[in-house]
Amino acid sequence: MSRGGKGLIAALLILMLPVVAFFNLSWWLPRLAGFWLPATTTLSLEGRPVWETAGLQLPAIHYRVKDCELAAVNKPVLSHKAGRWLLHARQVEINSACFSQLPATPSQPTAPRSLAEWQAMLPKATVTVDRLLVSPWQTWAGSLTLNVDDRQRITYRGKSLSLEAELQGQQLNLHSLTLTAAALMQPVNLSGTLMLPEIPDTLPASGILSADLALQQIPTPLKATLRWQQDRGELMLKPTDETEPLALLPWQVSADKITLDQGRWRWPYAAQPVSGGITLALQHWQKGLSATEITGRLNVLTQGRGGKGNVVLTLGPGRLDWTDSELPFRLTGESKLARLLFFAGIPGSVQGPLLDPLLHIKPGALLRMRGRMLSTLEVDEARWPLSGIKVSSAGIDGRLQAILSAHDPQRGQFRLHLDGRASDFWPDKGEWRWRYWGKGVLAPLAAAWDVKGQGRWQDQLIELASLSTGFNHINYGSVNVQDPRLTLTAPVRWQRNEQHPAFTGKFRLEAQQTHFSNGAYLMPATLLIAVKGVDPSAFQFTGDLDAPPTGPIKVRGRWDGERLRGQAWWPQQDLTAFQSLLSEDLKMKIQHGTLKAQVAFSAASEGFTAGGHWVVNSGSLWMPDNSINGINFSLPFRFKDHQWYFGAKGPVSLRIAEVKNQFSLHNITADLQGWYPWNARQPLRLTNVSVDVLGGQMTLVSLQMPQREAATLRLKNISMSELVTAIKPKQIAMSGHVNAALPLWLDNPHWLVEGGWIANNGPLTVRLDKDFADTLAANNIAAGAAMDWLRYMEISRSWATLDMTRSGQMNLKAQVNGTSRFSDKNQRVSLNYTQQENLFQLWRSLRYGDNLQSWLEQHATLPSQQGKH
Secondary structure, three states: OOHHHHHHHHHHHHHHHHHHHHHOHHHHHHHHHOOOOOOOEEEEEEOOOEEEOOEEEOOEEEEEEOOEEEEEEEOOEEEEEOOEEEEEEEEEEEEHHHHHHOOOOOOOOOOOOOHHHHHHHOOOEEEEEEEEEEEOOHHHOEEEEEEEOOOEEEEEEEOOEEEEEEEEOOEEEEEEEEEOOOOEEEEEEEEEEEEOOOOOOOOOOEEEEEEEEEEOOOOOOEEEEEEEEOOEEEEEEEEOOOOOOOEEEEEEEOOOEEEEEEEEEEEOOOOOOEEEEEEEEEEOHHHOHHHOEEEEEEEEEEEEOOEEEEEEEEEEEEEOOOOOEEEEEEEEEEEEOOOEEEEEEEEEEEEEOOOOOEEEEOOOOEEEEEEEEOOOEEEEEEEEEOOOOEEEOOEEEEEEEEEEEEEEOOOEEEEEEEEEEEEEEEOOEEEEEEEEEEEEEEHHHOEEEEEEEEEEEEOOEEEEEEEEEEEOEEEEOOEEEEOOEEEEEEEEEEEOOOOOOEEEEEEEEEEOOEEEOOOOEEOOEEEEEEEEEEEOOEEEEEEEEEEOOEEEEEEEEEEOOOEEEEEEEEEEEEHHHHHHHOOHHHOOEEEEEEEEEEEEEEEEOOEEEEEEEEEEEEEEEEOOOOEEEEEEEEEEEEEEOOEEEEOOOOOEEEEEEEEEOOOOEEEEEEEEEEEEOOOOOOOEEEEEEEEEEOOEEEEEEEEEEOOOOOEEEEEEEEEHHHHHHHHOOOOEEEEOEEEEEEEEOOOOOOEEEEEEEEEEOOOEEEEEOHHHHHHHHHHOHHHHHHHHHHOEEEEEEEEEEEEEEOOOEEEEEEEEEEEEEEOOEEEEEEEEEEEEEEHHHHHHHOOHHHHHHHHHHHHEEOOOOOOOO
16 A cells, blocks of 8 residues: 555544544543542443534433442533533432442542632533432422632522522632521521631631521521631520520530530420520541541420429430441430429430431330329329330331329329330331220219220221220219220221221120119110211211110211211100109009100210200000090200200190099190290290190190299189089088189299189089088087078179289188078178188198188178078
8 A cells, every 4th residue: 555545544543533432432431530430439321422502412420339329410411602611411319328338538648739729720610400409308409500710609599498609719608598498487598608728628717607597486586696716616596586595505626526515505485494505525527427426415404393303315425327327325304394294214326327317215214204184184103114116217116105094183093004016117107006904983973994905007007906995883963874885896997098098987885774863774775886987087977776675766977077966866666665764653654655756966166056856646644643645745956055945846845635633634735935044035935835624724825934924824614513523522512613813923032923813703602511510600609600601602703812922822812792591591691701821731731621610710701681582
C-alpha cells in the first residue's frame, strides 16, 4: 500500500475514535469512574446517550453500594450555553439507608483543601432537578435549583419544605427555610447567617439562626434562637410575649466531645405543668456516628397529690449506629399529678438500625399508678408489668399485662386482670391475643359481680371470642332480680377493612325469677340480641325478650355512634299470663282479656325519649268483694326530657262495662290527655268521666291539673232506694231520686269540696223501722214525740249544702220539707239539719243507727200548724 493510502486510513481511525467512544460511553465511563469512586461502589448506565436539540440526553444512572442502590438519576440532560454548563434531571432518588454501607474514608496524606480552593475548582453551572426524593423522608420531596458563579445559590421548593440560601466566600446566608407539619398551626420560618471555617472539615466558626413557629398546644407564637462562637453556644426557645424561656440549652464542642450541660426546660401548657433539666455528652463524635459514645440524663419535675415528684431518664453509655445501635436507658422515679401518682422502674435499650430501631424493655420493668379517676373512683393500684416487651416499626412483641384494683365509696369496689401476648402488633397489623377476668361488688344494688372472657386482635379483625358477666342478684328498691348474666351466643367480630367493614355478634341476657316486695314475681327471662353493621359506632340490632308465660317481645333498632334508636312489639297475649305480677295479698285474679303493645325509643347522651301504645281488651278481674268486667284500656304516650305526654295520637281511654260491688257500676268511661309532671303551660286534663250507678249517672265534665277552677262532679237521678238497698241498713228505708253537684279541688290548700249541693229530684219517702223508732222514743221523751211524726214521711223538698276540707272535715247544712203520717193523721214537717264531722272517719265506722238517732234527737222540730192530709 502506498504511503498516502496508509495516511488516509490512519486519519479515518483517528476521526472514528470519538464516535466509537461516544457510542460505548455506557461501557467505559463506569469503569473509568471506578478509579475515583470508593471501593464496593459501582456506577451503571441504562443504554446509550442521544444527541438532542436541548443537549446530550444521558441514560438513567444508578449508583450502588454493594447491593443497595444509593442514588438513581432519571434521564439527565447535559448542555453548554454561553460559557455555562447546564445539567437537568427529571428525578433524583437517594436512599439514605445505603450510607451505612459506605466504606470508611482513608486518611489523606495530603493537606486538605480550603473552602476557597474548592470554590475555585467549580465551573460555572446551573443544576436543576424537577423532583428530588430522599427516603425515608419522601414527604419532604421537592424541586432543586443550584447556581454556581462567584457565589453559590440554592433554591428548593416542596409542599413541606422550601429553602433559599447563598454562599459567598465563607459566609452562608440562610434567607429562608420553611417547614410545614401537621402539628404546627403555621409553617416554621428559619433564617440566619453562618461563618464557615476556612477548611470545611469542622463546624461553622460562628453564627446565629432564628426561627418563628406556632404550635397547636401553645396559645402564643414561639421564637427559637441558636447562637454560637467558636466552640460554644446555646439554643433558646421562648414565647414571644414572655421573658422566661421554655428551653435554654448551652452546649460546647471540642475536638473529641460535644456536651450539653445544665440545660433547663419547662412546659406550662399542660394540665399538669412540668419542668426539669437535661445533660448530654457525645464522646468521639468526629470518628463517626457508630464510634460516638452517648451518655445523658433528663429529669421531669412534677407537683400534685402527695407533694413533689421526679422522674429521671438516663441514657448510655451506648451508641447509635446505622446498622447496629446499642443504647441502654433507664426510666425511674415518681410522677405526682393533680389526682394521680405514677411510679416507674423501666430498664431497657435501643437496638438495631438507627432508621428502624428496636426498643427492648428488660426484665424487672414495672409501671404502677394510684390515685383518683373520674369524680369519685379511687384507684388503689394499677400495675403494668413490662418485662421483655419489644417495640419496633414491626410492632409490639411480648407479654402484655394489666391489673387494676379500685373502689368507689358509693358504688363499691372491683379488681380486673388482663393478660395476653402480642406478636409484631400494631393496630390493624400483627396479632394480640388476650384473656380477662375480674370481680367486684356494686354497693347500690347489694350485688357481687364477676366477668371473664377472651379475645384477639389479628390484623384488621378484632374478635371477642367469649364473655360471661353477671351478678349474684340485684336488689334495687322493691325489686330483686336473681342471677342476671350476660354471655355470648356467637363471637363479636369487628372487621376493620376499609373496603369491606363488618361488625357482628350475638348476646344472651338471662335472669332467674324477679321478685317484688309486694309478693309479686316475674318468671325467668331471656333476652337474645343480635348485632350487625360496619363497626361498633354503626350497627343494627334485633332481639327477643321472653319470660314465659309472658312474651316474647320483639326488639329491633340501630346505633349510629351517638344515638340508640329502636322499636319493641308485644304481640297480643292473654292477660292471665300476668297473674304472677299481682301480689297474693291483693286477692285479685285475672279472669280473661288480652294485651298488646308497641314502643319506639331513642337514647343518647342528652337524654332518653320514647313513645308507644298499650292496649287492653275485654279484661276481667275478680276480687273477694267485687269483680270488674269488660275492661278496655288504650294508652298512647310519649316520654321526653323526664316528662310524660299521655294521649299522643288521641286521649288515654278507659272503658269498663261493669263493676260488681256492694252496688254495681256500669258503663264507666274516662279520657286523659296532657303532660305529667304537669305545669301551667303543659296541663293534664281528665275528661268524659261518666258512670251509671244506683239507677242514675255520675259525671265529671273536665278536670285540669294544675287546677284553675273547680271540677264539678255531678250526680243525676240517683235512686235512694238502690242506695239504701246496697248499704242494707235495717233501721231505715228510703225511696225516690236525688241530684247533686260537688265542685272538687285537688290542689287547693284548704278545700276538697267547696259549695256543693244535694237536692231531691221528685218526691222522697223515708220510713223508720218500728222497733228502731220505739227505742228512740223510749230513750228520750222529748224526742219520742218527734219520732211519732217521723215514722213515715214524704219529702216534697230537700236541699243541702256541703263543704269538706282536705283533711275530711265535712260541714253539712240541710233543709227538709215534707208530710208525716202517724195515727192516720198527716202532719207537715220542717227539718233544719247541720252536721260537722270528719267524713273519712265516718266512712270507716258507718254506724248508721247511732248517727241517725243523734241527728233526730238534736235537730227534729215540729211545725206550729197541723192539718189533715
